[in-house]
Amino acid sequence: MNYRHSFHAGNFADVVKHALVLWLLKTRQVAGPVTVLDTHAGAGLYDLAGDATRSREAEAGIARLMSADARPPLIEALAAEVAALNRSGDMRWYPGSPMLVARNLRPDDRYAGFEISGDVASLLVDSLKRYPNATGRPGDGYKAVLSEAASVSAPLVLIDPPFEQPDDYVRAAETTLAILKSAPKATVAIWTPIKDMETFDGFLRRLGPAGPTVVAEARLRPLLNPMKMNGCAMVVVNPPEGTDEAAVEICGWVVEHLGEQGGRSEIWRL
Template identity: 45%
Template sequence: MNYRHAFHAGNFADLVKHAGLLQLLARLTSGPPLTVIDTHAGRGLYDLAGPEARKSGEAEAGIVRLMRADRAPAEFAPLTAAVRKLNPGPAVARYPGSPWLISDVLRREDRYLACELRPDEHGALKALMRGKANVETLCADGFETAAARTPPQGKVLVLIDPPFERADDYPRIVQTVRAVRRRNGQAQVLVWLPLKDLETFDGFLRDLEDAVDAPLMAAECRMRPLSDPMKMNGCALVLAGAPDELASPLEAVCRWTAQALGEEGEGRVYRLRG
């Protein structure tokens, strides 16, 4: 597997994923303790001045443009605040991955389990999370870990964000969401997916609806028409057990990203069930 998120850190898909994640966490980090399981955590922090990011230019077209935007929706505020905290100067040189964002907002009584299968990426993640008493990192298969380690009771959020390099990533997501919900019927699951062609995405949604008995919500950010399946034409968030109140913030995030950063882009949020 040769995927390295350093090439893509801070791109439009990260803006959608991380803004949506922080909106959801804001609603979960009150009341009883929360457990978060991250199936594909990555290294947690990315150097936007490094050769990978500079070669792709995706951060320049994503987070850099967001940070310069005058009229971005308020729903981006938690993400832009986290980026400013990392970059006190005018340049955006570092970008926070999900482990950084999650661990920064969790309370002392909350718990975070971050899985990363690649040993070098996990080594960087473990070093980054060192000293955080409520954080555990594992160099392990995140799908298997989420299915096995989801607490049977209490508030749970599982974040699933694989690199989609394997042919079985889609069915494994469906299997994992089903296993998590069977262990804890109140668990919420947030899945990030690329949008290339409509049939692949629709097929995944059909499989998920057939396998999972839970309220389901989809948020699409189409950066361009889905006419070339060889391109990443957008991204989507699919949520199991999501609250209705999350629909409006997700729509604002997806719509702005698609229209401000895309080409004839559009964003929408809809219920599949629930």
């Protein structure tokens, strides 16, 4: 699968991912300073008038969210972040995880995001220049977060690969297990597409020894065509208290308001 962030910015999967990332950050901040590590940071900020016009997925994702009434709190939190970047009301800019996190860092918090594509890494560095506690760096995020996590007692780690490489599922699982070996109190949040259950189940089996894990699925449609991204999941290892309820609110809203007939949300634990 090819899931380049710039082509899919603002789609339903971003809504699920970013609403939950915001909640995880805010929840972890209650306990003290937070270090956020991001394996596949992307550009940080996306112009919806650019690559995203080719997929038009933002029209069925964040654009519909912004025009919806009676948004629940965790969806409203994401809407507020998007609105703050689009004060003219034009809905041109969409924040990726780096920008969402950077905008919400406190003086003792920090963010380090990694991006293996040189051109995209340059955009990442540029997008974070105004945030002193946030840095973007070129490099293989799978490797980089391992060394970073070893020096932090309880990082929040985001793993969100584009699934261009055939070993992304394997590396995501192996990286998670390696992080938890050196930082047992880390919370690791992994985003994955859902095209077919065989691939997804295989990934979850690899995570078996990881420990307490919440699996939050948002399926927009039945899994009838494995060539489509029929849904997505956020898999949260070492979830903070309240993760199940947060995921129910987010995934349930996305499926109800952005999904098709036969869609469903399902929150469960490994």
